Amino acid sequence: MVNSLPVLPQNDSKCSKTLVVGAGSWGTALAILLARNRVPTLLWARDSAQVAAMVRTRQNDHYLPQVSFPPSLEPVADLEAALPQTEQVLVVVPSHGFRSVLERLAGHLPDGVPLSWATKGLEPGTGRLLHEVAAEVLGPGWPMAVVSGPTFAHEVAAGLPTAVTVAATESAVATRLASCLHGETFRVYTSDDLIGVQLGGAVKNVLAIAAGIGDGLGFGANTRAALITRGLAELMRFALAYGAQRETLMGLSGLGDLVLTCTDNQSRNRRLGLALAQGKRLDEALALIGQAVEGAAAAKVVVAKAKQLNVEMPIAEQIYQVLYAGRAPRQAVEALCSREQKPEYV
Numbered sequence: 001m002v003n004s005l006p007v008l009p010q011n012d013s014k015c016s017k018t019l020v021v022g023a024g025s026w027g028t029a030l031a032i033l034l035a036r037n038r039v040p041t042l043l044w045a046r047d048s049a050q051v052a053a054m055v056r057t058r059q060n061d062h063y064l065p066q067v068s069f070p071p072s073l074e075p076v077a078d079l080e081a082a083l084p085q086t087e088q089v090l091v092v093v094p095s096h097g098f099r100s101v102l103e104r105l106a107g108h109l110p111d112g113v114p115l116s117w118a119t120k121g122l123e124p125g126t127g128r129l130l131h132e133v134a135a136e137v138l139g140p141g142w143p144m145a146v147v148s149g150p151t152f153a154h155e156v157a158a159g160l161p162t163a164v165t166v167a168a169t170e171s172a173v174a175t176r177l178a179s180c181l182h183g184e185t186f187r188v189y190t191s192d193d194l195i196g197v198q199l200g201g202a203v204k205n206v207l208a209i210a211a212g213i214g215d216g217l218g219f220g221a222n223t224r225a226a227l228i229t230r231g232l233a234e235l236m237r238f239a240l241a242y243g244a245q246r247e248t249l250m251g252l253s254g255l256g257d258l259v260l261t262c263t264d265n266q267s268r269n270r271r272l273g274l275a276l277a278q279g280k281r282l283d284e285a286l287a288l289i290g291q292a293v294e295g296a297a298a299a300k301v302v303v304a305k306a307k308q309l310n311v312e313m314p315i316a317e318q319i320y321q322v323l324y325a326g327r328a329p330r331q332a333v334e335a336l337c338s339r340e341q342k343p344e345y346v
């Protein structure tokens with residue numbers, strides 16, 4: 001049971017009551033992190049039975065078992081009722097639920113209360129970046145921030161040293177959220193590259209499926225390193241076409257998260273690739289994992305957007321073929337290996 005981690009002295013006077021929307025593994029870990037920093041934290045889940053259980057047991061038995069809630073964490077079932085008390089909102093639902101959650105928040109969110117999210121993905125169907133979705137729902141000019149980087153929820157909850165990036169529309173918004181999350185074992189950097197930070201988190205999930213397929217087929221360390229490196233080249237081409245900053249893509253929310261997710265079986269996206277390589281169907285593999293696997297939806301919209309932008313993304317394209325066009329994982333690798341010979345960078 002991870003309950004002996006210290007509750008720190010009051011973190012920062014700027015850290016006001018924060019509402020975490022979504023009590024999956026990552027929302028719960030972030031709420032615990034904030035509460036350990038003595039930020040008064042509300043944690044909302046859509047399932048009132050889950051909220052009742054969290055109130056009773058002071059942990060999230062389903063998504064983050066055996067991690068005790070600090071005293072300043074309060075599970076809540078009524079989203080709208082929680083909003084007037086809130087001075088900062090952090091949304092941590094999967095990308096497919098992002099717009100609907102924001103639509104519930106809109107109209108109740110007090111003016112000027114920053115909207116942050118730790119969701120990694122693009123809007124399924126439209127391929128919009130989540131800051132675009134937020135601007136559509138809340139109106140242009142709303143203060144926004146995104147938290148991203150190499151972060152497995154269980155490691156953060158266990159207090160293992162971790163570093164992330166917070167990018168925001170205004171530096172004061174980034175600094176404020178960063179100071180609330182920052183602690184002895186959680187280092188938070190700030191950035192103004194909202195686009196690069198979001199695209200790193202969305203595209204790495206697709207590439208992690210590829211790494212899982214490579215390992216699941218029994219290929220070696222060379223293959224994994226090649227997929228990560230050529231995957232980074234794809235991510236950079238794609239994100240630079242959107243106007244992202246190159247350094248962001250080499251940082252925690254780009255290369256850092258790509259390496260983490262491609263190399264460790266805590267990653268659900270990597271595990272999806274492993275399962276596909278073992279012959280499981282997509283629906284079977286997703287059901288077995290039983291949690292958010294953002295790369296499956298991201299593969300569709302990333303490949304469609306790459307075509308629109310005329311950006312080559314051969315690994316993402318092969319993942320799309322495996323997920324949605326019946327291509328066998330081994331055939332996908334063969335298709336990648338048989339591409340024309342060319343300079344590493346053009």
Ligand SMILES: NC(=O)C1=CN([C@@H]2O[C@H](COP(=O)(O)OP(=O)(O)OC[C@H]3O[C@@H](n4cnc5c(N)ncnc54)[C@H](OP(=O)(O)O)[C@@H]3O)[C@@H](O)[C@H]2O)C=CC1
Pocket residue numbers: 022023024025026027045046047063092093094095096097098100101118119120121151152153154290291292294
């Ligand atoms: N887990 C991790 O280590 C990390 C995850 N992330 C990102 O965080 C996001 C959330 O992932 P994670 O917490 O892992 O996912 P989980 O699968 O652990 O949990 C998903 C949570 O979201 C809730 N949810 C799903 N759809 C909706 C909806 N439409 N409205 C409200 N709530 C909804 C689920 O509720 P219910 O139980 O009722 O279905 C559940 O509480 C993803 O974008 C992921 O990429 C980022 C960094 C690390």
Ligand SMILES: O=C(CO)COP(=O)(O)O
Pocket residue numbers: 120149150151152205208257260261266267268269270292293294
């Ligand atoms: O985003 C994550 C780590 O940074 C979690 O990865 P998975 O969603 O693949 O589990």
